[in-house]
Amino acid sequence: MTETLPFINQATGEQFGQVTMATQDDVSRAHKEMRLNFEVWRRKPAAERVRILRLLQEAIIDATDEITAVINQDTGKSRQDALIEVFMVVDRLHQYYKNAERWLRRRRVPPGLYVFRRFYTEPHPHGVVAVIGPWNYPFDLCMSPVLSALLAGNTVILKPSEVTAATGALIEKLFKRIPELVPYVRILHGDGKVGAAVVESNPDLVFLTGSTATGKKIAAETAKTLTPFLSELGGKDPMLVLEHADVKAAAKWGVWGAFVNAGQTCMGLERVYAVEAVYDEFVAAVLEETKKLKMGYSTELNNQNHMGPLTFERQINIIRDHLGDAIAKGANVLLGGRIDGLFMEPTIVVDVDHSMKLMREETFGPILPIMKVRDETEAIWLANDSHYGLSACVWSNDMRQAKRAAHRLQVGSVNINDAISHYPVSLLPFGGVKQSGNARTHGKEEVLQFTHLRSYAVGRSPLPFDIATQMRYPGRYRLGTTILHFAFGATPRQRVQPVVEALDSLNAADVKPNLARVAAVLGGLMAVTAVLFGLLRLKTED
Numbered sequence: 001m002t003e004t005l006p007f008i009n010q011a012t013g014e015q016f017g018q019v020t021m022a023t024q025d026d027v028s029r030a031h032k033e034m035r036l037n038f039e040v041w042r043r044k045p046a047a048e049r050v051r052i053l054r055l056l057q058e059a060i061i062d063a064t065d066e067i068t069a070v071i072n073q074d075t076g077k078s079r080q081d082a083l084i085e086v087f088m089v090v091d092r093l094h095q096y097y098k099n100a101e102r103w104l105r106r107r108r109v110p111p112g113l114y115v116f117r118r119f120y121t122e123p124h125p126h127g128v129v130a131v132i133g134p135w136n137y138p139f140d141l142c143m144s145p146v147l148s149a150l151l152a153g154n155t156v157i158l159k160p161s162e163v164t165a166a167t168g169a170l171i172e173k174l175f176k177r178i179p180e181l182v183p184y185v186r187i188l189h190g191d192g193k194v195g196a197a198v199v200e201s202n203p204d205l206v207f208l209t210g211s212t213a214t215g216k217k218i219a220a221e222t223a224k225t226l227t228p229f230l231s232e233l234g235g236k237d238p239m240l241v242l243e244h245a246d247v248k249a250a251a252k253w254g255v256w257g258a259f260v261n262a263g264q265t266c267m268g269l270e271r272v273y274a275v276e277a278v279y280d281e282f283v284a285a286v287l288e289e290t291k292k293l294k295m296g297y298s299t300e301l302n303n304q305n306h307m308g309p310l311t312f313e314r315q316i317n318i319i320r321d322h323l324g325d326a327i328a329k330g331a332n333v334l335l336g337g338r339i340d341g342l343f344m345e346p347t348i349v350v351d352v353d354h355s356m357k358l359m360r361e362e363t364f365g366p367i368l369p370i371m372k373v374r375d376e377t378e379a380i381w382l383a384n385d386s387h388y389g390l391s392a393c394v395w396s397n398d399m400r401q402a403k404r405a406a407h408r409l410q411v412g413s414v415n416i417n418d419a420i421s422h423y424p425v426s427l428l429p430f431g432g433v434k435q436s437g438n439a440r441t442h443g444k445e446e447v448l449q450f451t452h453l454r455s456y457a458v459g460r461s462p463l464p465f466d467i468a469t470q471m472r473y474p475g476r477y478r479l480g481t482t483i484l485h486f487a488f489g490a491t492p493r494q495r496v497q498p499v500v501e502a503l504d505s506l507n508a509a510d511v512k513p514n515l516a517r518v519a520a521v522l523g524g525l526m527a528v529t530a531v532l533f534g535l536l537r538l539k540t541e542d
Contacts, residue, residue, distance in 0.1 A: 010074075071085065099444065113467040124451055124453075130156075136265065148446045154204075207231075230449060232432070239393050240380070275372075313342060322361065323367065354382065388434055393419050425442065
């Protein structure tokens with residue numbers, strides 16, 4: 001029996017379409033096709049892959065209004081917020097296409113002791129890459145890893161989120177508009193069962209953007225076959241407001257960072273630590289800024305609302321649980337808290353501590369808890385007291401203080417005096433530590449993580465002039481120690497010591513051993529000279 005996924009407008013509850021779910025046979029067929037077509041795609045030069053993918057970039061730009069309309073219906077976010085997703089994808093691809101050939105080219109490696117051989121590395125694609133996409137930014141966070149994997153030479157199976165199935169269907173339609181790309185990508189629609197089938201189909205690499213809970217399940221499955229697994233997971237991103245902060249700016253942009261996309265942003269602000277010197281002023285400024293926010297849904301291009309509905313009904317239950325737990329343990333709601341369907345007022349909570357879920361678990365909703373701390377040290381300690389480590393921000397006009405705090409935070413990215421501004425920078429690596437995942441998106445690191453390095457040693461039969469060749473024969477211990485001292489000695493005395501010892505030995509009675517030692521020294525000097533010559537040649541060739 002054929003199953004379908006409905007397209008539901010989260011703001012109105014209305015169904016506006018549907019898509020057929022993939023079956024187990026569809027998954028098997030897609031994997032077989034991508035396995036066969038990989039051998040064709042991988043052999044295309046990087047420049048040719050760029051040329052083909054540029055056609056998709058043109059198609060995305062031409063379809064901008066269509067894309068934003070679908071995302072608006074699918075998630076409830078404004079057309080402008082949807083446009084930001086399109087903008088980030090296009091900008092990132094624009095940067096990647098300019099740099100891809102350089103990132104993916106062969107690189108020479110210094111020869112070490114083998115002066116007359118050549119060594120190099122090449123990044124090679126893994127093969128069939130499975131991408132599991134999220135629902136909070138369903139266009140940006142699906143397209144980026146898919147296109148990076150393709151650029152690196154892989155074929156791709158994408159399973160978009162069932163929560164935003166309309167956006168997944170739109171992505172499939174965009175790929176079908178580029179006939180030269182169709183053989184190398186398959187989009188499989190479906191729920192968690194389809195995602196599990198894709199992972200179990202034995203791809204060569206799995207890439208997930210999603211929750212930490214889902215990441216743990218996929219990690220357990222891929223561990224059975226040691227399949228490489230990359231993940232960009234959840235966060236509980238802290239904001240530190242220190243005594244030298246511009247309090248009004250911190251409040252303005254802290255509120256934006258907490259409530260953009262209705263708080264459904266992995267690098268959005270989920271907890272604040274404000275030092276007592278500015279705490280009261282900061283809380284007052286946050287309340288003032290939050291009261292300015294407008295909530296609602298519109299299909300208009302010039303929508304004036306700051307927040308739409310939550311995209312996934314499950315989040316309402318999580319939010320209620322976290323908020324109820326905090327209130328039961330002594331927290332106070334200063335503003336908001338009302339839920340109407342999938343709409344929730346932006347909510348400010350104080351008198352919080354780390355006994356509460358609201359300060360320790362990912363809420364992923366429009367709630368901003370603010371905790372008073374004594375000083376910078378306590379703020380840093382509490383910020384690091386988390387299983388997550390995605391992003392953070394520090395507010396202080398004392399740059400020495402701000403940088404000091406930033407470098408002590410256990411996260412993948414830190415903003416100083418802003419929120420989320422690091423993510424749109426296309427060449428700045430983004431990703432987390434701890435249970436926030438191990439992937440890196442954006443820039444060279446994103447593309448190269450879809451490859452593995454292969455190393456090559458090239459040359460004719462071993463030459464006697466190579467030091468390493470000489471060390472294959474017995475009786476070369478003295479030669480080895482001479483080279484070791486002369487080439488790598490930490491001090492001048494250590495470098496010249498074997499030479500001095502050899503010259504001193506000329507006074508000994510037994511001449512032949514002395515001559516042998518001197519010959520060893522001279523051989524070592526010649527070998528070192530050959531090494532330096534080889535390094536110089538490598539530098540010149542590169």
